[in-house]
Amino acid sequence: METLTTEIMVLGGGPGGYAAAFYAADKGRKVILVDRAERLGGVCLNCGCIPSKALLHATKLIREANESSARGVSFGTPKINLGKLRAWKDSVLEKLGQGLSGLSQKRGVELLRGRGYFEDSRTLRVETKEGQRFISYEKAIIAVGSRPAMPPAFDLGNPRVMTSTEALEIEEIPKNLLVVGGGYIGMELGTVYAALGSEVVLTEALSSILLGVDSDLIRPVMRFAEKAFKEVRLNAKVVKMATSGKQIKVILTVNGEQREEIYDRVLVSVGRVPNCKDLGLENTKVTLDERGFIQVNGQRRTSDPAVYAIGDIVGGALLAHKASKEARIAVEAISGESSSFEDVIIPAVVFTDPEVAWCGLTEAEAKEKGISVQVARFPWAASGRAMTLDRTDGLTKLIIDPQTERILGVGIVGAGAGELISEGVLAVQMGATAKDVADSVHPHPTLSETLMECAEVFYGYSTHTLARKKG
Amino acid sequence: MDIRVPRLAEGVESATVANILVSEGGKIEKDQVILELETEKAVGPIPSPASGRVTKIHVKEGDEVAIGQVLISLAEEGAREQAPKEKRDQLGKAETGVPATQEPVRAAEEPLAGEYRYESRSGFPPPASPSVRKIAQDLAIDLTRVKGSERGGRITLEDLKAYIQHLQQLAYAPKAAAEKAEKAVAKGVDFSRWGSIQKVRLSSLRRKVGQRMYDSWSTIPHITQLDEADITELMSLRKKYGPPFEKKGAHLTLMPFALKAVAAALKKYPIFNSSLDEAAGEIVYKEYFHIGIAVDTEAGLIVPVLRDVDRKGLLDLAVELNELVEKTRQRKISLEELQGGTFTISNQGGIGGGHFTPIINKPEAAILGLGRGALRPMVKKGKVESRLMLPLCLSYDHRLIDGAAAVRFMNELVQALENFPEKALKG
Numbered sequence: 001m002e003t004l005t006t007e008i009m010v011l012g013g014g015p016g017g018y019a020a021a022f023y024a025a026d027k028g029r030k031v032i033l034v035d036r037a038e039r040l041g042g043v044c045l046n047c048g049c050i051p052s053k054a055l056l057h058a059t060k061l062i063r064e065a066n067e068s069s070a071r072g073v074s075f076g077t078p079k080i081n082l083g084k085l086r087a088w089k090d091s092v093l094e095k096l097g098q099g100l101s102g103l104s105q106k107r108g109v110e111l112l113r114g115r116g117y118f119e120d121s122r123t124l125r126v127e128t129k130e131g132q133r134f135i136s137y138e139k140a141i142i143a144v145g146s147r148p149a150m151p152p153a154f155d156l157g158n159p160r161v162m163t164s165t166e167a168l169e170i171e172e173i174p175k176n177l178l179v180v181g182g183g184y185i186g187m188e189l190g191t192v193y194a195a196l197g198s199e200v201v202l203t204e205a206l207s208s209i210l211l212g213v214d215s216d217l218i219r220p221v222m223r224f225a226e227k228a229f230k231e232v233r234l235n236a237k238v239v240k241m242a243t244s245g246k247q248i249k250v251i252l253t254v255n256g257e258q259r260e261e262i263y264d265r266v267l268v269s270v271g272r273v274p275n276c277k278d279l280g281l282e283n284t285k286v287t288l289d290e291r292g293f294i295q296v297n298g299q300r301r302t303s304d305p306a307v308y309a310i311g312d313i314v315g316g317a318l319l320a321h322k323a324s325k326e327a328r329i330a331v332e333a334i335s336g337e338s339s340s341f342e343d344v345i346i347p348a349v350v351f352t353d354p355e356v357a358w359c360g361l362t363e364a365e366a367k368e369k370g371i372s373v374q375v376a377r378f379p380w381a382a383s384g385r386a387m388t389l390d391r392t393d394g395l396t397k398l399i400i401d402p403q404t405e406r407i408l409g410v411g412i413v414g415a416g417a418g419e420l421i422s423e424g425v426l427a428v429q430m431g432a433t434a435k436d437v438a439d440s441v442h443p444h445p446t447l448s449e450t451l452m453e454c455a456e457v458f459y460g461y462s463t464h465t466l467a468r469k470k471g
Numbered sequence: 472m473d474i475r476v477p478r479l480a481e482g483v484e485s486a487t488v489a490n491i492l493v494s495e496g497g498k499i500e501k502d503q504v505i506l507e508l509e510t511e512k513a514v515g516p517i518p519s520p521a522s523g524r525v526t527k528i529h530v531k532e533g534d535e536v537a538i539g540q541v542l543i544s545l546a547e548e549g550a551r552e553q554a555p556k557e558k559r560d561q562l563g564k565a566e567t568g569v570p571a572t573q574e575p576v577r578a579a580e581e582p583l584a585g586e587y588r589y590e591s592r593s594g595f596p597p598p599a600s601p602s603v604r605k606i607a608q609d610l611a612i613d614l615t616r617v618k619g620s621e622r623g624g625r626i627t628l629e630d631l632k633a634y635i636q637h638l639q640q641l642a643y644a645p646k647a648a649a650e651k652a653e654k655a656v657a658k659g660v661d662f663s664r665w666g667s668i669q670k671v672r673l674s675s676l677r678r679k680v681g682q683r684m685y686d687s688w689s690t691i692p693h694i695t696q697l698d699e700a701d702i703t704e705l706m707s708l709r710k711k712y713g714p715p716f717e718k719k720g721a722h723l724t725l726m727p728f729a730l731k732a733v734a735a736a737l738k739k740y741p742i743f744n745s746s747l748d749e750a751a752g753e754i755v756y757k758e759y760f761h762i763g764i765a766v767d768t769e770a771g772l773i774v775p776v777l778r779d780v781d782r783k784g785l786l787d788l789a790v791e792l793n794e795l796v797e798k799t800r801q802r803k804i805s806l807e808e809l810q811g812g813t814f815t816i817s818n819q820g821g822i823g824g825g826h827f828t829p830i831i832n833k834p835e836a837a838i839l840g841l842g843r844g845a846l847r848p849m850v851k852k853g854k855v856e857s858r859l860m861l862p863l864c865l866s867y868d869h870r871l872i873d874g875a876a877a878v879r880f881m882n883e884l885v886q887a888l889e890n891f892p893e894k895a896l897k898g
Contacts, residue, residue: 405623433625
């Protein structure tokens with residue numbers, strides 16, 4: 001079979017890979033995109049961001065219906081048709097997947113489905129259904145992503161021990177569910193299952209959920225979790241699991257005390273690992289770091305001059321939008337531009353209830369690095385809009401350089417924080433000062449006002465709260 | 472709040488921290504002087520815009536600071552809401568009196584290539600939009616060297632352009648390059664090889680005086696016209712009117728007479744009171760007569776300006792002159808009092824000296840040097856007489872002024888000094 005030749009070969013069709021392929025095609029380059037999945041979109045579309053948000057949307061409705069009676073609007077107890085819910089979720093994925101295929105086709109990006117394996121620095125072998133194909137390329141962009149970590153001690157080969165991938169399929173609503181790991185995946189999916197009716201116990205080995213997030217932003221989420229979940233156990237470690245009939249026996253230590261418990265299902269959400277194995281990277285000059293991520297420079301070039309890598313596979317924040325930004329940088333670098341990943345602000349959103357979102361410098365990070373900052377906080381209890389939404393459990397904060405008054409970081413917890421954070425990203429990325437945000441008129445009544453008022457708090461003249469004196 | 476280097480004066484971009492008068496943790500009152508900044512022109516006190524406690528001092532004595540740079544952080548007492556406004560007011564009024572709202576706090580007037588360095592306490596890069604950052608990246612421009620003009624020191628495309636233009640100017644200025652080479656040579660000599668030496672850091676004032684002198688001397692074609700005036704009569708007038716002036720608190724020296732004579736001559740020959748605007752190709756005639764007085768201070772030469780000399784009487788001039796010189800020597804002169812001169816007088820007579828060749832105080836057109844009056848045998852009406860002769864040295868910009876005009880101006884001056892009207896001393 002003849003060897004395909006191309007300028008740019010992208011391996012992996014997730015939000016990093018397809019963004020890179022499309023952008024390169026838009027720049028007039030000949031591109032082949034190789035992906036092993038039937039549907040483009042990677043983890044994000046197929047078993048990550050999108051399906052989890054579809055389910056969270058449905059569960060949010062359940063919660064609102066439940067709470068609505070206090071506001072004088074009563075619904076009956078929600079009836080959940082799991083098949084229909086799953087089908088709706090799948091239809092969303094299908095539509096988005098088709099959209100990507102269409103966009104790919106219209107751009108003239110050649111799609112090759114199959115597993116890719118590097119023969120050398122300039123050749124990829126692809127195992128397709130129709131047999132082996134070889135691609136000879138000038139530059140490669142690796143975007144093969146990551147997968148949920150499954151420690152061997154938990155890997156029973158029993159479908160009742162799930163990772164996020166299986167959990168998103170919601171085969172059933174288990175009577176009780178143990179969530180191992182209080183990171184964003186455990187918190188989001190725990191919320192979904194709790195709303196659908198499972199009794200959820202969440203264990204976290206460390207002293208806090210959502211490690212790395214400022215504690216004042218975590219507090220409202222923790223309060224919600226303590227109410228919605230049967231239990232939130234911190235400093236608890238799962239030691240062992242075993243199949244016990246149709247259930248899972250779990251041995252864990254809570255505050256040093258060993259316990260044995262039985263669950264219908266277990267969700268293991270203890271992090272993600274890079275998909276570096278079986279790629280033939282040893283046939284290239286690509287090097288890995290000690291955690292198995294591909295090492296790259298600011299331009300996302302690996303130690304092999306012909307090979308670039310982006311997204312989860314290079315580590316850092318394992319987030320779709322980070323991968324997409326890196327896609328731009330890598331393609332621009334290949335095109336001879338001097339783009340670099342330095343100074344790029346990557347926001348993070350946790351779609352818990354309430355949502356948590358932040359960007360730039362966090363208060364915790366400032367403390368840890370000894371950076372002198374001033375923090376302005378605006379509690380949503382002072383927001384009229386939050387009141388009308390019956391969601392005053394929010395907080396907006398700005399991390400400000402006291403010398404230049406520049407906004408270095410933004411943190412938000414509250415309903416819709418994920419949408420609100422973008423203004424924060426713009427502010428930090430543009431080098432805006434608190435004055436810039438305070439002076440920009442925000443529409444009333446909206447939650448976005450909390451950003452403006454928070455900036456005003458910094459100067460001590462927020463309208464709706466009595467700001468403490470600066471200094 | 473942060474107390475920053477205010478806008479000091481026209482053309483003044485940086486200053487040296489001369490004295491810090493507060494300490495960290497110390498309480499200060501509003502308007503209390505927190506530190507003194509030495510510019511090329513004077514030492515200026517920086518008052519605190521608010522009262523409170525000093526939480527941090529960001530500079531040390533001897534530091535060079537730029538406009539907008541943070542000097543001191545203050546934990547305020549009382550109404551904090553007013554702080555930003557007060558801070559701005561102070562910045563705004565320092566020079567022009569324009570309301571602060573019309574004059575946003577700018578980190579700097581123009582980027583200074585090679586000197587500026589962005590200091591990041593947070594570890595963040597200098598503030599700039601992604602588009603500006605991208606252009607800088609593509610052009611391999613280090614943004615930490617570009618001064619931002621917007622709030623918080625944000626760098627705009629205009630700032631970047633100005634910086635690049637400045638770099639270009641530097642690159643194509645052979646003079647500057649030669650100067651640099653010269654400096655490098657001077658730096659290279661190890662004088663200690665021939666004996667013990669002592670090194671003293673150039674003060675900001677010395678450096679500025681040097682720069683100005685070099686600039687003036689190397690860009691203006693100077694001619695110095697030398698003459699003498701017979702001031703025998705003038706000195707007897709001084710002797711006669713000295714005591715009554717003294718009673719009114721004025722010390723009558725030669726200078727008030729010289730000021731009056733110069734003002735009269737300037738009125739008659741306005742070209743000596745003009746400036747050359749090369750860029751516009753224009754001569755700017757000034758209809759006011761503000762005369763700079765070169766004052767020798769411990770730190771070096773400073774030239775305060777006496778305003779409207781033509782409209783003031785001898786008594787007022789004598790009083791004002793004393794005050795001005797005293798203030799300058801104590802380095803309490805404000806920057807405004809150093810600006811707006813139209814002509815300068817450099818009087819060495821108090822110390823001694825004969826004729827010399829003064830350097831024009833750019834952008835003025837001329838300068839008058841005075842030596843010490845000395846008794847000389849002069850022929851008057853066919854007889855040799857002992858007369859007190861004052862050396863006069865007029866340096867002028869030959870681009871503006873021809874030799875004949877200089878002689879006429881000098882004659883006018885000599886006439887005015889030799890026939891000083893006594894009625895000007897009465898009343």
